[in-house]
Amino acid sequence: MSGRTDSPDAPVPLARSHPAPGVVLELLKPITWFPPMWAFMCGAVSSGAPFGSTWHLAIAGIILAGPLVCGMSQAVNDWFDRHVDAINEPQRPIPSGRMPGRWGLYVAVAWTGVSLAWGAMLGFWGFLATLLGVALAWAYSAPPLRLKANGWWGNLACGLAYESLPWITAAAVLSAAAPSLEVLLIATLYGLSAHGIMTLNDFKAIEGDRRIGILSLPVQLGPERAARVACWFMGVPQVVVVALLVAMDAPVHAAIVALLLAGQSWAMARMLRDPKALAPWYNGTGVLMFVLGMLTCGFALRAGAVL
Template identity: 60%
Template sequence: MARPSLSTVAELLKPITWFPPMWAFACGVVASSQSLGANAFLIILGLVLTGPLVCASSQATNDWFDRHVDAINEPQRPIPSGRMPGRWGLYIAVLWTVLSLVWAWGLGTWGFWACALGLLLAWAYSAPPLRLKQNGWWGNAACALSYEGLAWITGGAVMLGGALPEQRSLVLALLFSAGAHGIMTLNDFKSVQGDAQMGVRSLPVQLGVVNAAKTACACMLLPQAVVVVLLLQWGLPWHGAAVLALALAQLPLMQRFVRQPVEKALMLSAFGVPLYVSGMMVSAWALHFTPQVLA
C-alpha cells in the first residue's frame, strides 16, 4: 500500500479528541463579554484552528513518536497496524502543523503566536529530545495548559482584538488548566503495561494505579473548589453554586474510579469530565454577564 486511506488518516487525527480545546476556546470567547453574533466568523475560524488543526496536529505527532509504545498498548492503531505505511504518519504531522500556522494568520498576531506556542508544546510533549510525556507530571501539564488554558486565553484575546483578557478570565483559565492535569492522567491508565516496558513514567507507573487515581481526582477537585470560592467573592453566588453542584456530582464517579482505577478510568472520562467542563462554561457565562472588573 503506497499511501493510507482517508479513513485511516481521519483515525490518526482522532476527531474525538478535538472537543476539549474547542470547548476551552469557546469558554474564552464567552468570558470576553463580546457579542457572539457579531463575531461569528471569527469564532468559527478559532474553533477550526483549535480542534481540526492544532489538536489534530498534536495527535498525529504523538502517534508517530509513540508508535513503538502503541505497538504494545494499541497495536490496532494506524501506524503500528501498518495501515499508515512508511513515514506517512510523520508527513501528516508536519503538514498539519504547517496548515495550522497558515490558518492562524486569520486570527491576528495573538492567534498566530498562541497557535505557535500550542504546536511547540505538542511537539515538545511527543518528540525527542524533550519528549515531555516521558514524565507524567511534565507531559500532562503541557497538555493541560495547551488544551485548556491557552485555548481559553486565545478565545478571549481574539474576541478582544488581540488584547489580553481581564484578570478574572486569566485566573479561571489557569485554574481549569490545573484541573485538566488530572483529566490528562485518566488517559494513562489504559497503557500502564506498555508505558512501564518502554520507560514512559506516567503517573500510574510512578505512583501506582491507586495513588495515581487519587492524585488525578485531587487535581480535578481542588481547582474547582477555588473557582467556587472566587465566584462567591466576585458576587456571583448562583454561578458558584452551579459549579459546586457539578463538582459534587463527580464525587461518586471518583469513588468508583479510585476503587478500580484501570477498569473505571474510561467511565470517569465519559461521565465525570463532561461535568467538569460544564463548570468551565458556567464560569465563563458568569463573566460574560459581569464584564466590569469587580472590586
C-alpha cells in the first residue's frame, strides 16, 4: 500500500503574479537612502535659509533624495543587474523570484514617474535636479550607456549623484536661487571623494562582475591596487576642501575637517592590510568621519564665509 497521502485533486499553490509590498520595499533598498538624504541636509544647512520658514521644503527634498530618486535608482539597477545578482546575491528580490516577471522594471518606471512629479512640486531647481538625477540613474545601469560597466565612469556618476547633486539641489531650492560658487565647489569635491567609497562597495561583487564582464576597479586593478586608488579618491578632494575652508576664513571648520580626515587616513591604512575583508569595516568607520566632515562644511558655508 502506498504511503502517499496527497491526491491528484489537491490544490496546487499558485506562484504570485505580483510582488508583496515588503518585497517592493526591499527592491528600493532603504539602507542606501542615507547618503543622498544626508547630502541634501548638508545642502539645506549650507543654503543659509531660515529653517523656520523652509522646513517643509527641506523635508520634501529629503524624501525626494532618498525614498524616491535613490529608491528608483536601486530598482533600475536591480532590474538591469538581475543576471549578476543571480551570482553575487541570489537572495535579492528579482533573482530569487520574489519579484516575478517584469515587475522589477515596472517598479523602476513607476518610481521614476513619481520622482519627477514630486520634484516638480519643488519648483524649477527641484525639477531640474530631479531630471538630472533620473537621467544619471538610468545611464548608470541601463544600456546603451550602462556607465557602471566601467568603474571609472560609473563610480564618478554615482558619487556625483549621491553627494553633489542632492547638496546643490538643497542649496538652490531652499534659497530659491542658483547656488554660490563655494557651495558648488565643496559639493563637487565631496562627490569626487565618494568615487572611492563606491569603489570599496564593489569589493563584494568581484566574482559576479568578472563573470558578467563588468569592469569595476577591483576587477580591472585587483583588490589591492583598487583599494589604494579608492583611498586617493577619498583623501585628495578632502585636502582641497580643507584648503578652501582656510581660504574662506573658516579655520575652526577647516581644523575639524582635517582631524576627521586624519581619522579616515588611519582607517584607510588599516583597511589596506586586507582590502577585500576590511572594506565593510571601513564603511562603518571611515565613512562616518567622511559624512561628519560634510556637515561641518555645511555649517561653514552657512556662517556666510566667502572665497
